[in-house]
Amino acid sequence: MDTGRAAKFPFLRESAEFAEQNSADLDGLITSPSYEPARKRGLERVMDALERSEVSYRPLMSDYDRLMEVMSYPYARMIVSLVGDRFLTKRYALAEAVRMNGLLTDEDPDTMMIVSEELGVSSASDPDGILRIGFADYLRLANRLKSVDWKLINTEVHSGLVYLPKEKFSRLMQNALQDRIESELPLMTPDEYRPYLRGAVDSVSMALEETKKKFSPTGGEGMKNEYLPPCLNRILEMSRQGLNLPHSARFALVTFLHALGLTYDDIIKIFSESPDFDESKSEYQIKHITGELSGTEGYTPPECKTMKTNGLCYNPDTLCQQEWMNHPLTYYRIKSGNTRKKDPGQDAGK
Numbered sequence: 001m002d003t004g005r006a007a008k009f010p011f012l013r014e015s016a017e018f019a020e021q022n023s024a025d026l027d028g029l030i031t032s033p034s035y036e037p038a039r040k041r042g043l044e045r046v047m048d049a050l051e052r053s054e055v056s057y058r059p060l061m062s063d064y065d066r067l068m069e070v071m072s073y074p075y076a077r078m079i080v081s082l083v084g085d086r087f088l089t090k091r092y093a094l095a096e097a098v099r100m101n102g103l104l105t106d107e108d109p110d111t112m113m114i115v116s117e118e119l120g121v122s123s124a125s126d127p128d129g130i131l132r133i134g135f136a137d138y139l140r141l142a143n144r145l146k147s148v149d150w151k152l153i154n155t156e157v158h159s160g161l162v163y164l165p166k167e168k169f170s171r172l173m174q175n176a177l178q179d180r181i182e183s184e185l186p187l188m189t190p191d192e193y194r195p196y197l198r199g200a201v202d203s204v205s206m207a208l209e210e211t212k213k214k215f216s217p218t219g220g221e222g223m224k225n226e227y228l229p230p231c232l233n234r235i236l237e238m239s240r241q242g243l244n245l246p247h248s249a250r251f252a253l254v255t256f257l258h259a260l261g262l263t264y265d266d267i268i269k270i271f272s273e274s275p276d277f278d279e280s281k282s283e284y285q286i287k288h289i290t291g292e293l294s295g296t297e298g299y300t301p302p303e304c305k306t307m308k309t310n311g312l313c314y315n316p317d318t319l320c321q322q323e324w325m326n327h328p329l330t331y332y333r334i335k336s337g338n339t340r341k342k343d344p345g346q347d348a349g350k
């Protein structure tokens, strides 16, 4: 057994076998003083996700340290599950997947095959190390990567397999692991574990609120009309006047307000100012777009390019004409002086 690999990629079957061979189980992980390093590291995994968007890694020389690393993974997943916040789950899944991508690129083809098999991705490697991935899996995993490098036309395909260099192969595995973790969480955590996990859950919940504030274009301070981009100002005005809003405009408005951190009640209040306000229709639309009906994070607001294509780029001003202006949320951030951070979702797919 390769215990170094088990620690680097703790989602592997090999990692579970390593834990089993050492009689490590969840009861011990939660309650025993000997697993304190694993619990500390598990909390660190989640905090890394919030603070750095990537779980950190350091080489582990002894089998004891590797076992702690392996056990820190289920501990981190329990914390994320108990906090039960969709933003945290997505961020944690991404941070684990980014960490894995960084490590996998330096591995030999055998390890790459083991990882891809574990993640349910059909792949193969030649004796000379050339990596290939099944056509359908390529489309599924590369579909959200917007750079032209990922267009099928720029890849080599033979007999239903796409040939890839190591870096690109690892990048696709990142997407596969991210999807896997997102689909697996939240886990059912036994009630008797909750008191033991309370301290870690409280620390993460507090850090989560801070992170959300940082990412919110309003810095958590609610929407201010004077910072709104001209397009959204116009759409809001049309809504208030009861003018017929095309679906794309309603979509842009709701996703934008949601991204600013407005709640369902705040958004419905804005719609209720319209003279032909229909509560049940608006409720369905808002809940659908914000993901409340599906239990997902909802849609992201369209960028300027899409707004222009949809004829919604009303009255662009001098700030809009800046070469780098690409998103109504960027406009809001610049106007409000809150330029510290942006939501990672705004960059999704690069």
Ligand code: SF4
Binding pocket: 229, 230, 231, 232, 303, 304, 307, 308, 312, 313, 314, 315, 316, 317, 320, 321, 325, 326, 327, 328, 331
């Ligand atoms: S350039 Fe962008 S922010 Fe400005 S009005 Fe057009 S869509 Fe809105």
